[in-house]
Amino acid sequence: MHGTREGDTMKLLPRTPEPSRIFLAAAVACAVACAEKPPADHVRVSGQVEATDVHVAAQVGGRLIELRVAEGDRIRAGDVVARLDEADAQLAMARARADREQAEAQLRLLLAGARVEDIRQAEAQLATTESDVRAAEVELAAAEADVDRFEALLASNSGSRRQRDDAVTRRDVAKARAQGAGDRVRAARETVARLRAGSRREEIDAARARVAAAAAQIATWDKAIADATVTAPIAGIVADKLADVGELLQPRAAILLLTDLDHVWANVYVVEPVVPRLRLGQPATLFTDAGGPGLAGTVSYISSRAEFTPRNVQTAEDRSRLVYRVKVSVNNAAGTLKVGMPVEAEIPFADGAR
Missing domain, CATH: 1.20.120 (Four Helix Bundle (Hemerythrin (Met), subunit A))
Known part of the structure; x- marks a missing residue:
């Protein structure tokens, strides 16, 4: 009885022709090989945009009597952004x-x-x-x-x-x-x-x-009077207003946060085999999720120490790898990139690097 059932079961199973199975295995192997093989002339990695943030503050303390900027304003280096009360300093000067x-x-x-x-x-x-x-x-x-x-x-x-x-x-x-x-x-x-x-x-x-x-x-006291007029140390965008008119500020208390969006960079992370094929100053291109031709930049920094991929990059598997941080600097005068924006960088391998 058992022998009969086993024979019946064998009859019910479909038989794949031997040539078809060979072709299927070859196709799968080829697909896997193609998927795992990276491009030979460039690397494409992801990261996010960062910029220089400067806390603008007065060297002296006093009551804030004037604030000339608002969040989002674009200012130039040397522009007057705030003034503190200088009456006490004037009396001390006399x-x-x-x-x-x-x-x-x-x-x-x-x-x-x-x-x-x-x-x-x-x-x-x-x-x-x-x-x-x-x-x-x-x-x-x-x-x-x-x-x-x-x-x-x-x-x-x-x-x-x-x-x-x-x-x-x-x-x-x-x-x-x-x-x-x-x-x-x-x-x-x-x-x-x-x-x-x-x-x-x-x-x-x-x-x-x-x-x-x-x-x-x-x-x-002359310096204290001059320091009561606060000027912007760099050109940029007012990202945050940290004090209001009428507040009594301590010396070196931040009044506003200034971000230089004209000169931004992206921190991207590459695996160790790629690092020897990169060079400082070589061109790179940043792509945003909005698509388009991308923004031309240059590799301005290559870390000399390995680290784990940051948690805000890619998958858990990618975060477990040891990678090297690469900094791609971009001229962002048009204001396309914003701080914290996710981007992808396409970096061609340097000529002669193997």
């Missing part, structure tokens, strides 16, 4: 200028030296103190003579002890007065010498340092 003028006046005074009238006055005071010295010396000499006379009288019992003591007291007072007059003479002479010599070098150097410090303060 104070710094007053300090500099005071320091400069003090320096001029030191460089000019003493006035002739001051020197004459000092010389007159010196002459007066010298006269006081001479008078004190005469008084001292008289007092000493009195002491000697009363000592002699006392010795001969012709005078009193009290007279002698009074004479000694007058002598001591005259001596102290003469000594004080001599000290005033020395001080007066030093004053005259100082006025005639003028200011010391250290005093002049200190005055010049104060002038320099005031000038530095002026330069600092």
Whole structure:
């Protein structure tokens, strides 16, 4: 019974002619071979568009009083995009200028030296103190003579002890007065010498340092006033507005995001066997999903390190491969490409590269 059923089953199965099976196998093998064989003269890879983003900010803090651009505006490098309140900086500038003028006046005074009238006055005071010295010396000499006379009288019992003591007291007072007059003479002479010599070098150097410090303060506030006017560092499109008029901003706080769409590039990823056949500066063409002839570009960067394909590129199988990043730069003055746009790059192999 089992043998009969098996024989019946064999009869029911269709038989493929031997030549047909051979042709089918050959066709499948050929199709597989054709599908796996890449083009011999170029490579076509996918990636996305990127561009230079610049956060435009003021170097100083303050209240934003004017914003001259809106999202989507195209601006040129050097265009004024915003202004901050500079009233506090202007007040500080006025104070710094007053300090500099005071320091400069003090320096001029030191460089000019003493006035002739001051020197004459000092010389007159010196002459007066010298006269006081001479008078004190005469008084001292008289007092000493009195002491000697009363000592002699006392010795001969012709005078009193009290007279002698009074004479000694007058002598001591005259001596102290003469000594004080001599000290005033020395001080007066030093004053005259100082006025005639003028200011010391250290005093002049200190005055010049104060002038320099005031000038530095002026330069600092001058820069702060200039920095309150914010200009665009590059030409591009205003991609995002990050602050509104009236906000109080910290120093270096971003006001807007500027994107340079005129010079964009695409980061594409190629497998290792293709890398030796690429060269910097060689032509490449970018294609968007909209079709068309594509945009001409050049290979501006070839990575020297392998990496896994980014997750936003192709399939999970492709993301598991080790690839090399290649940068294709394009002149996008027409604005065709946008940041984040998926593209495909067709890169012909360099001449002579194998």
